[in-house]
Amino acid sequence: MVVDRLLSRLEFGRVELTFWDGETRRYGRGGPEAHLRLTDPAVVRRALRSASLAVGEAYVDGDIQIPEDDLDTLFWILASNRARFRALRPLRLLHRTEPNRRSTQRGQISRHYDVGNAYYRLFLDDTLSYFCAYFTSDDDTLETAQRQKIDHTLAKLRPLPGHRILDIGCGWGHLLVGAAKAHEVTGVGITLSSEQLAEARTLAEREGVADRVRFELMNFQDLATCSDPALRGPFDRVVSVGMFEHVGRRLHPVFFAAVRDLLVTHGIAVMNTITDQRDQQVDAWVDRYVFPGGHLPTVARIERLLAASGLWSVDRENLWRHYGRTVGLWRERHRAHRAEIVAMYDERFYRIRDLWLAGSKAGFDYGSLGLTQLVFTKGKPADWPWVRPDAG
Incomplete structure (x- = not known):
């Protein structure tokens, strides 16, 4: 699974993720922990096209549930593991910039x-x-x-x-x-x-x-x-x-x-x-x-x-x-x-x-x-x- 491939690369911090079927998995080697609940498997497919849009839209729509208090921790984990995430080619961010004229x-x-x-x-x-x-x-x-x-x-x-x-x-x-x-x-x-x-x-x-x-x-x-x-x-x-x-x-x-x-x-x-x-x-x-x-x-x-x-x-x-x-x-x-x-x-x-x-x-x-x-x-x-x- 793509999610496993991504989160298994965590070196700094921990993520507890509950899937749409109720299964909970933990990733990371220790440190600050963020808790996520993924309610729609379609988010994973959308993330392959644009991780930024897929995750942002899923959070706003409730398809990814993250306690507001955990957002700072999650962003710290993402920043701290940036180099390891960049190496995972299928999850490249696609930028769709609106024209500025x-x-x-x-x-x-x-x-x-x-x-x-x-x-x-x-x-x-x-x-x-x-x-x-x-x-x-x-x-x-x-x-x-x-x-x-x-x-x-x-x-x-x-x-x-x-x-x-x-x-x-x-x-x-x-x-x-x-x-x-x-x-x-x-x-x-x-x-x-x-x-x-x-x-x-x-x-x-x-x-x-x-x-x-x-x-x-x-x-x-x-x-x-x-x-x-x-x-x-x-x-x-x-x-x-x-x-x-x-x-x-x-x-x-x-x-x-x-x-x-x-x-x-x-x-x-x-x-x-x-x-x-x-x-x-x-x-x-x-x-x-x-x-x-x-x-x-x-x-x-x-x-x-x-x-x-x-x-x-x-x-x-x-x-x-x-x-x-x-x-x-x-x-x-x-x-x-x-x-x-x-x-x-x-x-x-x-x-x-x-x-x-x-x-x-x-x-x-x-x-x-x-x-x-x-x-x-x-x-x-x-x-x-x-x-x-x-x-x-």
């Missing part, structure tokens, strides 16, 4: 982000920061760490009074609004999410900076040719946090060329993006059910693209531990609001998002995911600081 990007973004701001308020912090927080101690709350993330990012961006900032993929607006309040800058934030746009504009009004920052629903590719000169640039600073993952591999060079053309000479850009240690397509299940059309680049690819675009890479930091802890806190809150989420949507929606959060945490904690914060400039600046800017 200019014409499809708004719909792809909407499918994830426009499910309602009330949903995101249940598990994000009060700034609705949907990206890696920045922890300086074990005692930091999520709220504290997200504000520190904004400070840490702005310290590297080095905004000065009177500067114009462009935020590509501005989310719910707190970074740009925070910059306007703390550094006396003006700016533009763009997003493809109508829910984010509405919240960002409300925030700017509430914080008294609506006369200095504006938020628009638009694609970064439209900035250079839009009729409004205030949106075309140039900008003294460009920042993009958690957006590059949605650009798609084919459009990566277009993104960096756009940033180059929108920046003033010697202007500074800061970009935070999830990166993968291996150059591969996004997980097929994530692509279909969570983030359609996305792609996680390697650091090496980003550096090549920067050089090809005539941009100068000046700093790079990997915040993988910070993102693992961030996603862990999100998942705790998400699980605590299970009943509300199911009432808003349904059980299937909750299980999709919970499985994704668990898998993401594992990817940062012991998988191949990193969180890379890059600083790059248009031209080599003459006045660059001797030491990395400190958010403190």
Whole structure:
């Protein structure tokens, strides 16, 4: 049986598996144990075509039953035995990436982000920061760490009074609004999410900076040719946090060329993006059910693209531990609001998002995911600081 061939290769951790006929088998040599129940033998056949899709769909549909508390353990076992699983050719993952084109990007973004701001308020912090927080101690709350993330990012961006900032993929607006309040800058934030746009504009009004920052629903590719000169640039600073993952591999060079053309000479850009240690397509299940059309680049690819675009890479930091802890806190809150989420949507929606959060945490904690914060400039600046800017 394929399942036996796969699980008999376990070197780290243990799996207790109950089959559809009630038989229970145990695999592994010791260590953390995960408990699974397989109720439909068709899952095994589907896994031969695409293990990622088959297992993800079976979990969401209840054909594979895994206690939520065991998901972290299961992902640890999968990550720890990755090399042994890769050697089993029949269970290769087949990636079915949804096409990422200019014409499809708004719909792809909407499918994830426009499910309602009330949903995101249940598990994000009060700034609705949907990206890696920045922890300086074990005692930091999520709220504290997200504000520190904004400070840490702005310290590297080095905004000065009177500067114009462009935020590509501005989310719910707190970074740009925070910059306007703390550094006396003006700016533009763009997003493809109508829910984010509405919240960002409300925030700017509430914080008294609506006369200095504006938020628009638009694609970064439209900035250079839009009729409004205030949106075309140039900008003294460009920042993009958690957006590059949605650009798609084919459009990566277009993104960096756009940033180059929108920046003033010697202007500074800061970009935070999830990166993968291996150059591969996004997980097929994530692509279909969570983030359609996305792609996680390697650091090496980003550096090549920067050089090809005539941009100068000046700093790079990997915040993988910070993102693992961030996603862990999100998942705790998400699980605590299970009943509300199911009432808003349904059980299937909750299980999709919970499985994704668990898998993401594992990817940062012991998988191949990193969180890379890059600083790059248009031209080599003459006045660059001797030491990395400190958010403190």
